[in-house]
Amino acid sequence: xxxxxxxxxxxxxxxxxxxxxxxxxxxxxxxxxxxxxxxxxxxxxxxxxxxxxxxxxxxxxxxxxxxxxxxxxxxxxxxxxxxxxxxxxxxxxxxxxxxxxxxxxxxxxxxxxxxxxxxxxxxxxxxxxxxxxxxxxxxxxxxxxxxxxxxxxxxxxxxxxxxxxxxxxxxxxxxxxxxxxxxxxxxxxxxxxxxxxxxxxxxxxxxxxxxxxxxxxxxxx
Numbered sequence: 438x439x440x441x442x443x444x445x446x447x448x449x450x451x452x453x454x455x456x457x458x459x460x461x462x463x464x465x466x467x468x469x470x471x472x473x474x475x476x477x478x479x480x481x482x483x484x485x486x487x488x489x490x491x492x493x494x495x496x497x498x499x500x501x502x503x504x505x506x507x508x509x510x511x512x513x514x515x516x517x518x519x520x521x522x523x524x525x526x527x528x529x530x531x532x533x534x535x536x537x538x539x540x541x542x543x544x545x546x547x548x549x550x551x552x553x554x555x556x557x558x559x560x561x562x563x564x565x566x567x568x569x570x571x572x573x574x575x576x577x578x579x580x581x582x583x584x585x586x587x588x589x590x591x592x593x594x595x596x597x598x599x600x601x602x603x604x605x606x607x608x609x610x611x612x613x614x615x616x617x618x619x620x621x622x623x624x625x626x627x628x629x630x631x632x633x634x635x636x637x638x639x640x641x642x643x644x645x646x647x648x649x650x651x652x653x654x655x656x657x658x
């Protein structure tokens with residue numbers, strides 16, 4: 438079945454190149470903390486995508502409830518991004534040794550669990566991701582209804598999409614980690630400043646957009 442594979446690849450390409458806070462967070466995590474932290478963060482992002490796909494397909498009531506409270510989710514997600522951005526901007530320190538070389542951080546299991554959850558919730562609390570999966574799940578279900586095996590069609594589309602996104606995210610971690618080996622502590626400090634400002638900007642823009650959109654709907658009604 439070539440059609441669902443192509444559909445899944447198109448969705449995967451669209452999702453993987455969409456500019457959002459998660460892309461910058463993956464790069465930031467990889468550059469700051471190396472491959473292990475980057476891969477763990479990506480695992481959290483991927484797990485949240487899988488959760489959303491399952492919710493869209495099997496728990497439509499729960500998903501509808503989430504959509505109806507999208508403003509609350511957006512505000513919580515915005516606050517989360519702003520907090521992470523402030524921490525990165527003002528409190529994230531680059532640790533160096535006596536030769537001013539960046540010290541490789543050793544992660545405990547709870548550190549990796551925290552990084553995993555950060556990736557999971559940063560992706561999960563983004564209303565844009567909710568809307569993406571809601572809209573495309575509805576379209577895919579409609580396409581699948583016209584096929585001989587709807588369940589197989591949907592499975593191939595979603596698995597292809599999720600695998601493509603996961604692979605591209607892993608590549609982002611890989612190349613960001615390669616870049617990290619060439620950075621000085623000063624360069625990394627500047628990257629943290631830029632990353633913090635980007636995350637804060639995304640958080641403010643997301644909150645402002647959702648609140649304005651919600652207020653305009655109320656005004657029209």
